[in-house]
C-alpha cells in the first residue's frame with residue numbers, strides 16, 4: 527500500500543448524547559481516564575494535523591505525478607475531520623462528568639508558539655508525521671490485542687476501534703508527503719523526539735487531572751491498575767517500546783509493518799456500524 531491508495535471516509539453510527547459510564551473501561555478509573563485524556567487531545571490535535579498537511583501539500587508541484595497524492599491527502603483530511611467531530615461529542619460528555627480539558631490549551635499554545643517562531647511547513651509536517659506514528663502504534667496495539675478494551679462499554683470500544691482502523695489506513699500519508707517534499711532524516715528524528723516528549727508529558731498531565739476531578743487520584747486501586755496497564759500482561763510499555771523506536775531508523779516506513787488485514791477484518795465484521803461518506807466501495 528502506498529499513499530496514492532484512496533481512503534474511505536466513514537460516518538460511525540453511534541449516539542453519544544445519552545452519556546457515558548464514568549469508568550467505562552472495565553470499571554477501572556486509570557485506564558478509563560487515560561483513554562479519556564487521549565480523546566481530549568484529538569479535536570485540536572487532529573485539526574493541526576489537517577492544517578499542517580494541507581500547508582505542506584500546497585507546496586507540491588501541480589503535475590500529474592502528484593495528483594493521486596493530493597487526492598489521498600483530501601481523504602486523510604476527511605477521515606481526521608470525522609474523528610474530530612466524534613471526539614468533540616465524546617468530550618462534551620466528559621465535560622458533563624466534571625472533567626476539564628487542559629490538553630487542548632497546551633496544544634493551542636504550542637501551535638501559537640510555532641507560528642510566532644515561524645516554524646517551517648516541513649517541520650510542522652514532521653511533527654504531524656511523528657504524532658501519526660504514535661497514533662498508528664497505539665491503533666495497531668488496540669486492534670491486535672482486543673484484551674486492551676476488554677470489559678469496555680460496547681459503544682466506546684467500537685469508537686476506539688473505528689478510530690484505530692482509520693489511523694492504520696492513513697498512517698503513511700503525512701510521512702510520504704514529508705518524504706516527497708524532500709524532508710531529511712535528521713529533521714524527522716529531531717521533531718519525533720520533541721513530539722514524544724510532548725505526548726508523554728501531556729498525556730500524563732491530563733490523565734492525572736482527570737483522576738483528580740474523578741476523585742480517584744489518591745486511590746491505591748488506581749495506581750495498581752496503572753502499573754498493570756503499562757507493565758502487566760499486554761502492558762502498553764512493552765507493546766509500544768519497539769515500534770516507537772523503530773521510527774528513528776533511517777530507512778523506516780510505516781508500511782514496513784503491514785497490518786492492513788487487522789483494519790479490513792474489523793471493517794468487515796462491523797459493516798453495520800458505519801456508513802460510507804465517500805471513497806472506494808471496498809476497504
Ligand SMILES: [Fe+2]
Nearest residue numbers: 572606609693
Ligand atoms: Fe484520527
Ligand SMILES: [Fe+2]
Nearest residue numbers: 606658661693
Ligand atoms: Fe491520523
